[in-house]
Amino acid sequence: MIAWDPNMELMPEAELKKMQFKLLKTLVYRLYSFSNFYHERMVAHGVHPDDITRLEDVAKLPYMVKSDLRDNYPDKIFTADPEELVRYHVSSGTTGKPTVVGYTKNDLENWTESLARALTSCGVGRGDVVQVAYGYGLFTGGLGLHYGAERIGASVVPASVGNTERQLELMQDLRVTAICCTPSYLVHIGETAKKMGISIKDDTRLKRAILGAEPWSDQMRERIEEEMGIKAYNIYGTSELSGPMFTDCAEQNGIHMWSDIALVEIIDPETGRPVPDGEQGEMVVTILQKEALPIIRYRTGDITSIDHTPCQCGRTHPRIARLSGRVDDMLIIRGINVFPSQVEHALLGIPEVSGNFMIEVDRVGALDHMLVKVELNPEAFSDKINDILDIRRKVGHTLKNMLNVSVDVEISEPGSLPRFEGKAQRVIDRRVL
Amino acid sequence: MDVTQYTIKQISVFSENKPGRLAAIAGALQDEGINILAFSIAEANGFGVVRALVNKPEAAYTKLNAMGFMVSFTDVIAVKMRDVPGGLFEMAAILSEAGINIEYSYAYSGREAAVLILRVDQVDAAVEKILARGGTLLGADEF
Numbered sequence: 160m161i162a163w164d165p166n167m168e169l170m171p172e173a174e175l176k177k178m179q180f181k182l183l184k185t186l187v188y189r190l191y192s193f194s195n196f197y198h199e200r201m202v203a204h205g206v207h208p209d210d211i212t213r214l215e216d217v218a219k220l221p222y223m224v225k226s227d228l229r230d231n232y233p234d235k236i237f238t239a240d241p242e243e244l245v246r247y248h249v250s251s252g253t254t255g256k257p258t259v260v261g262y263t264k265n266d267l268e269n270w271t272e273s274l275a276r277a278l279t280s281c282g283v284g285r286g287d288v289v290q291v292a293y294g295y296g297l298f299t300g301g302l303g304l305h306y307g308a309e310r311i312g313a314s315v316v317p318a319s320v321g322n323t324e325r326q327l328e329l330m331q332d333l334r335v336t337a338i339c340c341t342p343s344y345l346v347h348i349g350e351t352a353k354k355m356g357i358s359i360k361d362d363t364r365l366k367r368a369i370l371g372a373e374p375w376s377d378q379m380r381e382r383i384e385e386e387m388g389i390k391a392y393n394i395y396g397t398s399e400l401s402g403p404m405f406t407d408c409a410e411q412n413g414i415h416m417w418s419d420i421a422l423v424e425i426i427d428p429e430t431g432r433p434v435p436d437g438e439q440g441e442m443v444v445t446i447l448q449k450e451a452l453p454i455i456r457y458r459t460g461d462i463t464s465i466d467h468t469p470c471q472c473g474r475t476h477p478r479i480a481r482l483s484g485r486v487d488d489m490l491i492i493r494g495i496n497v498f499p500s501q502v503e504h505a506l507l508g509i510p511e512v513s514g515n516f517m518i519e520v521d522r523v524g525a526l527d528h529m530l531v532k533v534e535l536n537p538e539a540f541s542d543k544i545n546d547i548l549d550i551r552r553k554v555g556h557t558l559k560n561m562l563n564v565s566v567d568v569e570i571s572e573p574g575s576l577p578r579f580e581g582k583a584q585r586v587i588d589r590r591v592l
Numbered sequence: 593m594d595v596t597q598y599t600i601k602q603i604s605v606f607s608e609n610k611p612g613r614l615a616a617i618a619g620a621l622q623d624e625g626i627n628i629l630a631f632s633i634a635e636a637n638g639f640g641v642v643r644a645l646v647n648k649p650e651a652a653y654t655k656l657n658a659m660g661f662m663v664s665f666t667d668v669i670a671v672k673m674r675d676v677p678g679g680l681f682e683m684a685a686i687l688s689e690a691g692i693n694i695e696y697s698y699a700y701s702g703r704e705a706a707v708l709i710l711r712v713d714q715v716d717a718a719v720e721k722i723l724a725r726g727g728t729l730l731g732a733d734e735f
Contacts, residue, residue, distance in 0.1 A: 535606065540662045542604030542641050542711075543695060544634045569638045572608055574660055 163279035168474045175418040175475060180214045182447040187211050190453055196236045222456045228258040239263050239451040249297045250398050260398050261451035269448055273404040273420050274307025280408035281367060281392045283337050285312035292340035295319045299402025300372055304339045323351045330363050337367040342375040360388035369394050378507040393481060399457055400446055410471045413478025422447055425465050428486045439464045441486050460486045492527045492564045499585050502531060505561045511539035511550045515576050522590040529566045534573045595719040598729045599667045601649040605642040606662040617642055624655050629735055630709055632698035645735055667715050670730040673706040683708055690721045
């Protein structure tokens with residue numbers, strides 16, 4: 160195993176925790192003294208930096224949410240002097256007012272180091288040719304990976320998004336070995352290649368893809384890996400935390416969250432209480448060394464679980480599971496959190512039905528009742544009622560196993576459920592709560 | 593013996609269990625001038641399968657498929673039964689003795705005799721046994 164920064168990446172867990180505590184303590188004292196925003200928050204919350212006496216005390220600190228960034232647009236929360244700022248990124252603002260993130264030289268340095276470790280852990284390094292097909296500009300993806308790939312000594316092709324045929328030409332001519340982009344864009348590149356008579360597997364040297372910035376599934380990873388003959392790694396980050404920062408390692412069994420950079424908590428989004436390792440909840444992140452725009456206990460809205468057990472790769476930093484959804488999409492059915500994305504993942508693994516579905520929730524008496532409507536694939540149609548009932552049972556069992564909630568399944572005709580352009584609305588909740 | 597002359601193409605259509613679906617199917621067949629000779633609906637909670645013997649199965653398939661229905665062909669056989677007590681028993685006993693399973697069946701009263709439509713798990717064997725025991729099967733050309 161090759162690590163970019165072995166001292167840090169392989170540090171025993173106990174030492175990592177000591178280091179995290181020191182960093183947290185420093186951060187809290189600094190912000191209590193120098194940030195109006197955090198000072199007021201801590202006072203209102205009745206917590207003083209002296210109350211932080213061990214790592215778990217992070218839970219005593221108040222949360223930060225996205226609207227805090229919007230309400231303080233553009234830079235009211237910044238703690239660095241304006242002349243210390245060396246870059247700005249701005250979110251697209253698709254769900255409201257945009258948010259602005261500023262970076263000092265050290266902030267960029269930490270971001271780049273984080274990705275240098277991440278890319279190395281995916282097997283990318285000197286001698287690799289990395290096509291960065293994330294958007295450059297205000298979006299953090301392009302420049303983030305650009306600097307990370309340069310740091311490890313790879314050759315970078317700053318292709319950005321679009322002009323797909325040209326991307327394929329470059330991939331062939333420059334002997335590209337790794338690509339960074341959204342999973343859907345890579346699928347599009349694959350389809351374009353087919354039309355051009357190019358086989359990614361046979362006609363290019365592509366070996367690895369670093370994919371993220373949108374939800375995707377393990378099924379999609381398998382499909383991409385098989386069709387293109389490559390390994391596909393998941394990447395995580397959001398602009399509030401700096402940008403893309405963390406990836407799977409070669410084990411592809413969770414995203415390593417570097418402990419010197421991020422302190423990760425998983426909480427029940429309803430109660431705010433911590434959930435045990437392995438259980439799903441909302442990820443709350445403290446970025447331990449941010450200078451320009453400090454982030455304490457940021458509620459990401461992303462649902463995942465955390466694993467502190469040792470990774471086969473040897474890295475000691477905890478791993479988070481593939482995101483299973485967003486808090487905003489969460490349904491609570493008989494007390495259990497259910498995400499439409501979990502239903503989608505389950506259905507993608509069942510060939511007899513399509514991935515299109517609708518969830519209808521009702522309250523029958525005192526009980527929540529969830530109905531999942533799925534479309535039968537024409538190839539799976541049998542005129543024997545029992546065969547179709549078997550499919551319905553199979554879907555029901557699969558969903559029960561995945562969600563821990565019993566659901567009713569309704570088999571619909573192909574094409575009969577609503578189609579969506581843009582963001583799908585797959586839930587009808589008729590409960591009067 | 594050529595058993596194919598006795599295997600009849602039944603058309604099967606998946607239908608959600610809601611008002612208007614059967615009317616849509618029947619109306620489409622009417623538009624195409626297709627006659628329904630025998631017909632049944634098997635229903636489960638939420639959906640059903642409409643099964644029909646029609647005089648122009650290919651045309652029915654094309655039309656319903658184009659309308660977005662899930663359609664398939666199934667091979668069935670049509671047995672003439674003596675329209676007297678014990679008529680059904682005679683047929684069922686022949687298949688039972690031969691170890692042939694009836695997956696489903698429906699009957700209609702034909703011009704000359706009662707007709708039993710059978711979907712069985714071994715079509716060829718069923719045809720042979722019924723004919724060997726003196727039974728009468730309708731030929732595919734009679735539909």
